[in-house]
Amino acid sequence: MTSPLALEISGLSVRFGDTLAVDGLDLAIPRGATVALLGPNGAGKSSTVNAVLGLIRPATGSIRVLGRSPAAAVRAGGVGAMLQHGGLPSEARVGEVLDLARRSFPTAWPLDDLVATAGIDGLLGRSTDALSGGQRQRVLLALALAGAPPLLLLDEPTSAMDVEGRRAFWATMRGLAERGHTVVFATHHLDEADAVADRVVVLAGGRLLADGPAASLKAGFxxxxxxxxxxxxxxxxxxxxxxxxxxxxxxxxxxxxxxxxxxxxxxxxxxxxxxxxxxxxxxxxxxxxxxxxxx
The missing domain is CATH 3.30.70 (Alpha-Beta Plaits)
Incomplete structure (x- = not known):
């Protein structure tokens, strides 16, 4: 018996009033893949990510996450997410927030390894209000990884990072992929997608325009x-x-x-x-x- 796909989207449409944000999207992502979602503002990237997380209800279509419904996969700790507008509770220490998150999952990522993987060594005792933009993104990554999720969804994860921070972040992502995690990320930094993703999915107007390795996409021109x-x-x-x-x-x-x-x-x-x-x-x-x- 073959293992289920990490993510299977069939005929997905998402509406916000009269606006069709995602239009009949089909997408199948195997476990262990690193996939970049690319496209201009309004392409449907964030709407797709939010639908996969069960945060919005599709108008049509179906989504299976690790062989389950989105809600069931999230409850089981199978999905970790860094959203574009994610935040941290104020007046709390990083270690307290991380401990609370790890207690929420049936299987938590061992703390020492989690701290090393997310690159937050030395930050556990710091107030969340005293973090730099790049440090906040690293802490958000640690929270996304707290339940040792097989699938990681990232929406513009390096938006607040400097060049060195971005390089370190994607080195971490490559390490996670090597450990068998599936990484799906939306970004406007196309150089990152070219360097990191083994597959790119291009969206515009809510529709799928291209899907394949970056090299193949570039070779088509x-x-x-x-x-x-x-x-x-x-x-x-x-x-x-x-x-x-x-x-x-x-x-x-x-x-x-x-x-x-x-x-x-x-x-x-x-x-x-x-x-x-x-x-x-x-x-x-x-x-x-x-x-x-x-x-």
């Missing part, structure tokens, strides 16, 4: 960019394959659908291209192209 140093005022519009040109100081950036033909033309007659760089579409460019098609 034929255009590449070629950049090099050129101090002259030469024009490159007529070079084969070039669809757009941009100058950034002494750097010329050409967008081309045929990089080989473009390079052959540029290097003809022994031409030189100092600081040459050829790159494919970034995940951000691919997502913007996909979501922009709906506007």
């Amino acid at each position: 034929a255009e590449r960019t070629i950049s090099f140093t050129s101090a002259g005022e030469l024009r490159f519009d007529a070079v084969p394959g070039v669809s757009a040109t941009e100058r950034r100081g002494d750097t010329v950036v050409l967008t081309t659908a045929d990089p080989e033909a473009t390079l052959r033309a540029l290097l003809a007659d022994g031409g030189r291209l100092p600081d040459l760089e050829v790159r494919g579409a970034s995940l951000e460019e691919a997502v913007l192209t996909l979501t922009g098609a709906l506007r």
